[in-house]
Amino acid sequence: MSDPKIVLAFDGGINQSIDTQYLKTNEASEAQNCDLDMGDLSLCKGNSNYNNAKLGGTGNTIQSIFSYMDVSKSFYGKKGVVIVMDKTSKIYLLNEITGIFVKILDDSPGTVSDIVDFVNYQTDDNNITIYTNKTDKIKVIENLDVGSGIYINKVSSLKKDGKSSAASATNVAPNGNCIELYKERLWIAGGSLLNTIWFSTPYDPQDFTMPITEGEANNHGGFIVIPSWDNGKIEGIKGLYDDIVVFKTNNIFRIYGSDPTNFTVAQIADNVQGVIVNKTIKSHNTGILFTASDGIYTYDGVSIKMVSQRVQTLFKTMDKDAILDAVGVIFQNKYILAIRGTGSAYNNIVIEYDLLNNNFMVKSGFEVTDFLVHDSELLFVNRTNIVQKYNDEDVSTFNGSSIHAIWVTGDLVFGALDKKKKTESFHFVAKGNGSILITVLTEKKSKSKTIALTSSFLPYKVKLKNKGKVMNIKFENISGSSFTIKQTEVIYSV
Numbered sequence: 422m423s424d425p426k427i428v429l430a431f432d433g434g435i436n437q438s439i440d441t442q443y444l445k446t447n448e449a450s451e452a453q454n455c456d457l458d459m460g461d462l463s464l465c466k467g468n469s470n471y472n473n474a475k476l477g478g479t480g481n482t483i484q485s486i487f488s489y490m491d492v493s494k495s496f497y498g499k500k501g502v503v504i505v506m507d508k509t510s511k512i513y514l515l516n517e518i519t520g521i522f523v524k525i526l527d528d529s530p531g532t533v534s535d536i537v538d539f540v541n542y543q544t545d546d547n548n549i550t551i552y553t554n555k556t557d558k559i560k561v562i563e564n565l566d567v568g569s570g571i572y573i574n575k576v577s578s579l580k581k582d583g584k585s586s587a588a589s590a591t592n593v594a595p596n597g598n599c600i601e602l603y604k605e606r607l608w609i610a611g612g613s614l615l616n617t618i619w620f621s622t623p624y625d626p627q628d629f630t631m632p633i634t635e636g637e638a639n640n641h642g643g644f645i646v647i648p649s650w651d652n653g654k655i656e657g658i659k660g661l662y663d664d665i666v667v668f669k670t671n672n673i674f675r676i677y678g679s680d681p682t683n684f685t686v687a688q689i690a691d692n693v694q695g696v697i698v699n700k701t702i703k704s705h706n707t708g709i710l711f712t713a714s715d716g717i718y719t720y721d722g723v724s725i726k727m728v729s730q731r732v733q734t735l736f737k738t739m740d741k742d743a744i745l746d747a748v749g750v751i752f753q754n755k756y757i758l759a760i761r762g763t764g765s766a767y768n769n770i771v772i773e774y775d776l777l778n779n780n781f782m783v784k785s786g787f788e789v790t791d792f793l794v795h796d797s798e799l800l801f802v803n804r805t806n807i808v809q810k811y812n813d814e815d816v817s818t819f820n821g822s823s824i825h826a827i828w829v830t831g832d833l834v835f836g837a838l839d840k841k842k843k844t845e846s847f848h849f850v851a852k853g854n855g856s857i858l859i860t861v862l863t864e865k866k867s868k869s870k871t872i873a874l875t876s877s878f879l880p881y882k883v884k885l886k887n888k889g890k891v892m893n894i895k896f897e898n899i900s901g902s903s904f905t906i907k908q909t910e911v912i913y914s915v
Contacts, residue, residue: 424845427835429894429909431828432460434780438730442891444831450893451829453783457775461907464826464853464898467816468787471503471800471808472520481507483802484554485537486793489514489562491548496567499796503808504550506537510557512576514567515808526560526576536700536748536791538599540607542626544584551579551607551626555598559609561627580627581642594629595619595644599699602626603660604679606642610667611699615654618667619644620681632681643681647674657699661709662722668697668711673725690725693718700791701749701758705776710756714744717758717774732772732781738763750792751776752799752811759789759801767804787819817854823901833892837915841890847883849909852876855902863889874904 433448434457441450447460456463476483488501496502497517505522506512513522535555542549550562559579579594580586597619598611607626610618621642622628629642647655653670660666664675672691678684695714702711708721710728716736717729729736736744743761746768750757754777759768762785771784788803792811799811809820818824835842844861851857853874860869868887894911898904 424912424914425835426848426910426912427833429830429911430460431455431457431462431906432778432780434731434775434778434782436731436781436831437734441893442832442834446830446833448831449828450831452827453785454824454826455782455828457778457780457782459907461905462828462896462909463905464817464824464903465782465784466812466814467818467824468801468820469810469813469816470820471798471810472515472517473807474520474522476505476507476513476522476806481509481511481806482804483790483806483808484508484535485791486800486802486808487537487539487550487552488541488793488795489548489550489565490541491565492543493546493548494566501541501795502565502567503793503795503800504562505802505808506554510554514565516567525562525565535598538699540600540602542602542607544624544626549626551600553597553600553609555611558593559596559600581629583622583628583630584625586627594621594627599655599657601658601660601665603665608658608665610655610658614646616648616669617644617646618655618658618676641681645676645684645686647686656697657702657711659702659704659709661704661720664722666709666720668699668702670696673697673720689720693725696744698744698747701747703749703751703756705751705756707776710749710751710774712744712747712749712758712760714739717756717772728774729772729781732783735760735762735770735772735783740764748789748791750794750799752792752794757792757799757811759792786822786824817903818901825898825901826904827895827897829895830893833894833911834890835892835913835915839890840915841888842892843888843914844885844892845912845914847885847909847911848881849883849906850878850880851904851906852878853898853902853904855904856899857902857904857906858895858897858899859883859885860895860897861885861887862893862895863887864891865889871899874902878905 430447436448454465483505485506490501503515512526539552553559581594596612597609601608605623607621632641657668664677667674673689697713747760756774758772762770767788773782789801790803793800856873870885
């Protein structure tokens with residue numbers, strides 16, 4: 422009679438929502454820097470430099486990254502061009518041939534910039550990018566052509582009297598820290614009027630003129646006041662289906678209707694316990710994901726629920742107000758969130774929530790200030806002052822730094838809680854470019870074995886004996902080596 426065995430899979434991801442004794446054999450009590458595709462365990466993809474020239478200048482630090490889009494032109498073979506903003510609100514275009522940043526706005530008041538919120542829009546065959554950094558007037562980038570090499574004077578303040586009106590110091594759109602396109606109108610919120618959301622005339626995001634008579638309402642802009650009684654303010658706005666969803670500090674509302682004559686406000690939730698963060702609010706084909714200081718939430722157009730219970734330890738141990746620097750993005754069916762770990766002044770932990778497989782993984786070993794999806798790639802910036810590529814399939818380091826991957830199972834009792842068990846051997850198929858370490862931990866001691874891998878998949882049988890009533894199995898790479906492990910079985914005896 423053959424010895425009993427258990428099969429380990431890895432598609433369950435991290436689960437810190439329950440005690441480790443209740444975890445399934447495909448879940449981890451602790452894990453970082455792993456890929457879980459098809460239930461296999463692999464080293465996560467690395468990050469690399471998207472350009473090699475740093476943003477120069479004394480004190481210049483990249484604060485945000487966004488893009489200017491024009492489908493009628495080619496920007497270095499792409500339909501858009503990367504823009505970055507430094508902490509003093511100056512903006513730069515990234516020349517993807519030379520890798521050098523070229524300044525395109527230098528007339529900012531020098532105020533400290535917040536993370537940029539932006540939209541790309543096409544009006545009358547004219548492509549524009551509208552962006553706000555919270556502290557300055559909302560800006561418009563238009564008629565940008567990298568082929569001409571002419572960049573200055575392509576940026577102006579967003580108008581309020583219509584795109585054809587004359588620019589002036591008073592012809593300036595309402596200010597705000599969040600903007601969104603909805604029903605062909607530009608919506609602005611988060612300005613000095615904390616409970617007010619402004620909307621433009623249809624098809625002209627630079628026309629916020631008010632109607633004189635009620636019959637003119639549909640052809641003009643306007644505003645909606647959404648009060649609350651908890652000192653909250655509008656933190657973010659996002660379009661979803663036929664609604665625009667308004668996120669206040671602890672409350673969520675939706676605005677629905679076809680035009681200003683029937684725009685209606687309805688409250689969705691008033692029980693979000695933490696502060697909602699604008700740069701984490703992202704929409705996808707089944708709803709909106711957003712992060713508050715107590716966790717990650719989803720809104721599907723009907724109800725709101727928390728989805729981050731399996732990584733809740735990260736939120737519980739986070740420093741106060743650390744969540745205010747969080748940034749999120751949706752890329753390749755994952756909600757990717759960068760947050761500040763305990764004691765860190767910068768976002769140094771990345772949480773990946775797989776929307777298709779409903780699992781979580783954590784990454785660490787690099788920093789993220791802001792994300793941008795650009796030409797089917799995910800880019801990010803941080804204090805290195807270089808644009809970087811996230812999840813580069815061709816590299817297995819974080820910009821040259823080795824990656825430490827780890828996976829620790831929950832408590833394994835092999836169906837016999839009160840009896841002493843002994844691991845006999847591990848059977849698995851694997852490949853890699855270095856070595857992995859397998860450790861069996863019990864309540865008394867731990868035993869490990871190093872396994873050298875080859876570049877092609879091979880079957881392995883590894884004898885690794887340890888005794889105990891409760892066991893945890895730990896997989897990790899050595900010296901940043903890449904690896905993939907699958908079809909994993911643990912042979913044991915009772």
